[in-house]
Amino acid sequence: MKKITTINSGVIPLMRDNIDTDQIIPKQFLKNILKSGYGRNLFYDWRYKATSKEANPDFILNKPEYKQAQILVTGENFGCGSSREHAVWALKDYGFQVVIAGSYSDIFYMNSTKNGLLAIELPKKDRTILASIPAKEKIIVDLPRQQVRYEKYQFDFSINPLWKHKFINGLDDIAITMNYAKKIEAYEKEIPNFN
Amino acid sequence: MKKTMFDKIWHQHVITGEPGEPQLIYVDLQLLHEVTSPQAFEGLREKNRQVRRPDRNFATMDHNVPTVDIFNIKDLISKKQIETLAKNTKDFGIRLAGMGSKDQGIVHVIGPQLGLTQPGMVIVCGDSHTATHGAFGSIAFGIGTSEVEHVLATQTIWQTKPKTIGIHVHGKLSKGVYAKDIIMGIIAREGVSFGTGYAVEFYGDTIRNMNMEERMTLCNMVIEGGAKMGSIQPDQTTFDYIADRKYAPGNMEKAVSYWKQFYTDSPDAFDKVIDFSVNELAPFVSWGTNPGMAVPIDQPFPKIKNEEDKKAYEYVGLKAGEKANQIPIKFVFFGSCTNGRLSDLIIAAKVLKNKHIKNGITALVVPGSRKIKEKAEKIGLDKIFKEAGCEWREPGCSACLGMNPDRVPAGIHCASTSNRNFAGRQGAGSRTHLASPAMVAAAAIHGRFIDIRKEII
Structure with missing residues (x-):
């Protein structure tokens, strides 16, 4: 996993609640055995016209002034529905480093911690301010200090210390867990057998 | 201190970590399928890692499989995913109910059917409807592919213990009202994220009186209310x-006496309790683009409250104030991990017996597993469905999510026994209306939803 510390980037507002993972990456793009290449189909049904499959100029990801932004600001219950990790891979592959939502589905949140996508929770009043920032402006997401900053504004966010440690150091979960191999082995010896 | 069933199972499985922090939890059983596992196996290979306990993993193919001519997969990428799972399970020594195997079926149908799903277990799968297995008094939840890889390598998973909600379900269901209506009713009332951060337990006299298949339907859809786990105390x-x-x-007596320790001491032990009486419950039908957008059959669709409602109405081509009996149904789907079990097919067949679906309707019947298909054919259900004008198909996830060729065309309203009515879920532009198997069967006959309490049952 790539390390994440401080990100200085523009913001893409997509202020809808309950954006499900079927909308983030529709099922026809799950047919892949790789982890990469999903970015071009991120938010597919919103991003491309239904019949011609051309870019929909009204959708925010297609507006030239938002092309470089790496921070998505959105509504409540982001990433609900299907457990597909492809949703996180698509956001990362597109170039997003950070999502700022009111809340997340539990599975989406766990998936984000495995892939270096920083999923931050902020209340609606803070997100409304971030969503109204002009496209050319940048904000700072400072993970070590757990702050989102823009001009006079400073929003503090909370994050579990273990996830924070993983993000900042780019650690691999399995390698961490392997340190507990002896405990796992001891546990397995105690599992009851009904045969 | 009083404990919930969830607390007891969780506590037994902690390898390391403190409450409130992410804890390392032992996984008794992982179920695998072709769509969310290839990258996990690839990850193991890249790091030269092994599967720690192949005997605690079980795989099948369900999301992608065709329901006609199963060995002739025309979609090359689907074919590749299926071949990849066959190779991965062979290379790593994992049991597989592969294409055409008598044990093949939807992963959440075959786990219970094979007796793999047992009380007191921690069960995971790269699929959000893993909540289904909680019906047996286990902790069961959906995970992402990185977590699948982690479980393969270590047979454990890092999780922060969720809080608990007890849903007290009590009263007697009217004829024509089912477990599906209970869970749809709960989600319609409480919203699609009431359970986020919580593990749900259903309890009460209504639950005690349910058979296992009904309990599975209930737990299966708890994820649509945001809770990634739903469970029910195991009993006789x-x-x-x-x-x-x-x-x-092998020794059921020994197992049962062990399983009997898994119960909630008192509802006080839950962080939150929700009360749900089913005495007056009506059959539910979803109108919009998430499972919370649903109404009792006799109630009008709600007023537009926000942008999300407005977009939903635009997408489904319906208006606030209309009723479910005005939806022109042109497609019908019986199946899925929610309602693709034998008892669901029996209920639907009972409604369809000696009747015919309305002209112009396409109706797919997709049993949840090969075993269910066999059993259904043994009691003649296939004939009832076929004589009524339905297509009797091979098992799989099928049109619940349309990853195989079974899709609902754009703009078409589909009465579906599945679990999600998201935009595009059953095919680009498809309009899904979730309901119970009996309601869907009646809709197939009439070309619209009817109140089956009054007109059929």
Whole structure:
């Protein structure tokens, strides 16, 4: 996993609640055995016209002034529905480093911690301010200090210390867990057998 | 201190970590399928890692499989995913109910059917409807592919213990009202994220009186309310269901006496309690683009409250104030991990017997597993469905999510026994209306939803 510390980037507002993972990456793009290449189909049904499959100029990801932004600001219950990790891979592959939502589905949140996508929770009043920032402006997401900053504004966010440690150091979960191999082995010896 | 069933199972599985922090939890069983596992196996290969306990993993193919001519997969990428799972399970020594195997079926149908799903277990799968297995008194939840890889390598998973909600379900269901209506009713009332951060337990007299298949329907859809786990205390109904199944414990007596420790001491132990009476419950139909957008059959669709409602109405081509009996149904889907079990097919067949679906409707019947298909054919259900004008198909996830060729065309309203009515879920532009198997069967006959309490049952 790539390390994440401080990100200085523009913001893409997509202020809808309950954006499900079927909308983030529709099922026809799950047919892949790789982890990469999903970015071009991120938010597919919103991003491309239904019949011609051309870019929909009204959708925010297609507006030239938002092309470089790496921070998505959105509504409540982001990433609900299907457990597909492809949703996180698509956001990362597109170039997003950070999502700022009111809340997340539990599975989406766990998936984000495995892939270096920083999923931050902020209340609606803070997100409304971030969503109204002009496209050319940048904000700072400072993970070590757990702050989102823009001009006079400073929003503090909370994050579990273990996830924070993983993000900042780019650690691999399995390698961490392997340190507990002896405990796992001891546990397995105690599992009851009904045969 | 009083404990919930969830607390007891969780506590037994902690390898390391403190409460409130992410804890390392032992996983008794991981179920695998072709769509969310290839990258996990690839990850193991890249790091030269092994599967720690192949015997605690079980795989099948369901999301992608065709329901006609199963060995002739025209979609090359689907074919590749299926071949990849066959190779991965062979290379790593994992049991596979592969294409055409008598044990093949939807992963959440075959786990219980084979007796793999047992009380007191921690069960995971790269699929959000893993909540289904909680019906047996286990902790069961959906995970992402990185977590699948982690479980393969270590047989454990890092999780922060969720809080608990007890849903007290009580009263007697009217004829024509089912477990599906209970869970749809709960989500319609409480919203699609009421359970986020929580593990749900259903309890009460209504639950006690349910068979295992009804309990599975209930737990299956708890994820649509945001809770990634839903469970029910195991009882004699549970034990009787497991006994004699392929992977049931050899010594059932010993197992049952162990399983009996898993119960909630008192509802006080839950962080939150929700009360749900079913006495007056009506059959539910979803109108919009998430499972919370649903109404009782006799109630009008709600007023537009926000942008999300407005977009939903635009997408489905319906208006606030209309009723479910005005939806022009042109497609019907019986199946899925929610309602693709034998009892669901029996209920639907009972409604369809000696009747015919309305002209112009396409109706797919997709049993949840090959075993269910066999059993259904043995009691003649296939004939009832076919004589009524339905297509009797091979098992799989099928049109619940349309990853195989079974899709609902754009703009078409589909009455579906599945679990999600998201935009595009059953095919680009498809309009899904979730309901119970009996309601869907009646809709197939009439070309619109009717109140089956009054007109049929």
